[in-house]
Amino acid sequence: MASSFRDVTPYLLILLAIATLGPLQFGYHLAELNAPEDVLTCQKKSVTRLGKIVSLVTSSTSKVGPSTTLADCIPMSRSSFAMISAIFTVGGLVGALTAGPFTSARGRRPSMQMTAAFYLVGSAVESVASSVPIMAFGRLLTGVGAGASTVIVPLYISEVAPPSQRGFFGSFTQISINLGILFSQTLGYFLSHDSAWRWILGAGVMTAGAQALGLLIVPESPAWTACSKGDVDSARRVLHRIRGRHVNIDEEVEAWGEADGKLPGEEESLLASEGGASTDPTLVSPRPISAKADRAHLGFTQVVRDPLYRPAIIAVVGIMFAQQLCGINSIVMYSVSLLRDLLPISSALLTIIISVINLGTTMAASPLPDKLGRKTCLLASIIGQGTSSLVLALSIMFEVKILSAIAVLFFVALFAVGLGPVPFIMASELVGPEAVGATQSWALGASYVATFLVAYLFPIVNEALNSALGGAGWVYYIFAGFALLWALFVIRNVPETKGRKDADEVWGRVRRTD
Template identity: 30%
Template sequence: MAPMLPRPPIFVNTSTQACELVTDLLIFDEDLTLMRRSRQAREPVMPAATPATTHNPPDARARSRRTFLLYLCGAFGGLLSGYDMGIVAGAQLFLTRDLGLSSWMQGAFVSSLMIGAIAGCFGAGPATDRWGRRPVMLATAVLFGAGALGMALATGPWTLIAFRVATGVGVGAASAVIPSYLSELAPTRIRGRVSTLNQMMIAIGIFVSYLTSYALSGAGAWRWMLGLAVVPAVVLFVGMWPQPETPRWLVTKGREDEARTVLLRLHKPAEAEAALRDIHAAAQTERHSRGRVRELFATRQVRRGLGIAVAMAVIQQVIGSNTIVFYAPTILKAAGFEDSAALLNSVGLGILSICTTFVTGRLVDRVGRKPLLLTGLVLMVISMSTLCAVFSLGLLDQTAGKVAAVASLAVFKVAYSLSWAPLLWVMLPELFPLRVRSVGVSVGSGTNWAANFAVSLVFPTLLAAGAGAAFALFSGVCVLAFAFTAVYIRETAGRSLEALERAAS
């Protein structure tokens, strides 16, 4: 008798609770900020306190809650991207057996997501300029859902790969449009914090995929693993349906009244009018632009932004995160976690990534983007160099070597999640003026996926050289990335997108 499949609510409850936790943390943090500003604005002599003067007004709290629901819905596509990237590891073992995949077909199945993502990135730019950010995000939800159902019902390898490519197109489009959507909606003072939600949702999606694989692996239910992605796809579509378009896109289309309505939802009236004037002024200087790829090379300002975006996209993939993921089980098993090494690697490091990304959101607008990027690289050089020494000198069988290796593993994960993992998506929209923001972010995101694909191709060859050589190479890459960041990357925190555009011109 065939084993009974676990019920789908395992995934639904986990993802819903994770999203509710993120929402509650963000709302609580915003409430504290509002209360702090309220106290600072009081006169030295005040009348006796009343409930109305000691607490946030109900309308302010309601607006805060609605605003963060908007941000959460805008970032929710990241959860789907993370889930689709992570679930393949658990599903591949069982579908390979059931569908009789050759080793070549297994590789095609895994890499097909990245191929689709590259196409989705470059297609998303013109689409978002023409139809808007919100419609493209709704389209990605449809692609996610169709791809999940198609893979779950696939009867052969080519059908499976075809729907995996379709899912990849959704992943790529989401990675290109979500950063712009969040960045263009968020007020300047919290733009970095809001933009880090994208990476946090990706981390949550990967974490949920690990839990789902663990729950369904006993039954070998790979169709459920892949098909359950339709649930968050529906949530994304339903959640995004009532959400607004970004005011910056609306202004470029001459719909200023709608833009004003959106800004009043996010800002106080005076701030909304000031923001609308800035956006209108920027749009007027670019009214003849059509957001084509060739316009990325039209001026020195835009070419510089493009060069930095492409470099940052490549750096995020080549600073060694894949090497850490590959060697993590070896390090953990050597440290004594024989039976739980895989679980600790996936669940433990996944939780660490989510928590660190939340901390990044708290710091990115206060400390700035550039200090976090540089600090992350310093910590990654230290951890990579330590791992190089441990593996090269054969210290992994000694207590000191085990401790150093596990500590370096955790330090790298924290450093990467604190800096380059989330901040690439924070900064990509900040590097381009409004007229080419969509296409610029699409090129940067597409470059990131292309670099990911290239690293996956050369990674087996690199591993053949040995762990010590691999860690030494990536340590050197981090040093070069530090020099590039220190010289070429400018701070963008605390300035509106329009102010950044004026400063660069």
């Protein structure tokens, strides 16, 4: 890590800090309703002892203080709360769909400014909401900003980071998401009482405002400026400032000339145009997967119709569903209400500990995919989460509280080993450049659909199983079963990409071993 920062300028670190405020807000809004759920839905006045003390103090002084017209809570059913939580992922899908063509046409900086605007307005609407529809609308807006950020920010980072260190700096996106989750869970521990939960949602306004102000000093991506606007001189000046005057940037500038107006690995939307694809009938014959010279960039439906690319799409969609259906967001989004009265410590406090472990493990495990292999990390993560789910279910049913806490911590830590980072890495390693945009679109689409399913169905299914079968924890048997199925899927359908120079070699080795 020290060597990665050795030749990095302070200016680049400032740009990365500002850019990653987008993914940070993604994590923040993903988890913001976790701690205050019971207070927000009028089930409790506070979820922590600290909150109860603060609530008593504020209630005793409220008679002499200013009055407010905002309600302390919003009455709603379990299904209504699930809808409010899940609609964030619907907005995320919309944002991911539209961000690709927008950032390609208008640039990275205006695109990030648009995400800041969505975050700002959405957070403001959430913080003053007095009904379910208004709260849902605010969550939808912040979701759009979050979905767009997952497309735009990784692109910007890859284009301003030194070429030899793009993998390292690319991990900043996932780290910033985890920081956002930790930030929201920490605020939730202190502010989940009375109407103070509105400050948790209002904090998003301040973060979005800081992002918008910071983006005023962020330059446009030099690669986009050179390739899309053709202004190579301006691009060189910006890149020199980012890299430092002593750094030779000739190789990067030459790469701009070879790009022919197309930035390598650039994301396309789920509705990517197919009009430019070649219709040459000779292309139905066998050909290398990465034959960029022979094929134009492929659209969203073309890659799934083509038998050459279909295995890669199946693998990408499968591991994205595995990422969510093994149950990580049941902890990120619902752990406080799920684990209350089941653990030896406050579930809100445990959630903060979980977030710290998630962040620390993500940082510590970031070299593992390059050392152990992508497939190995995926399998270790899936099997580990499945085992943790089984232990958690049993410990909850038999009320072994300390074991429940340990199982939750291992559940989250093992997610960071493989299921967290690897699916996003492999989406661009299983196909050639001509199909990487459409494949990334399938990956993002699958991710948001799977996240929606867990966010919406988990609280409903959990409550139904607990009522029908008695007790609690039954839902984690389902996650353990999913883990077994996804482990078999990875073994059968996902090739190893570590050490393979291109997609041809990845799938070529698979065919020879079959």
